Amino acid sequence: MQAAPVRHVSANPIPSVTGALRAMEELLMRGGQRTARRNAWTAVLEDRRRAKDRVEAQHVLEAVATRTSQAT
Secondary structure (H helix, E strand, O other): OOOOOOOOOOOOOOOOHHHHHHHHHHHHOOHHHHHHHHHHHHHHHHHHHHHHHHHHHHHHHHHHHHHHHHHO
């Protein structure tokens, strides 16, 4: 009786959703479009950070104004 031949199987990892989307983005978008989209997202994040800073500053100003009016 002859032994069955050994087969080597290599497993490729399943790509993540993010990886798959990035691959599609690279296929569909030119470099300039990709850069523009990333720059726009960076601007959105910066706007959100500035808005958060404004809210925090407003709370501080209101707290100071409340203390000042109570002291007089």
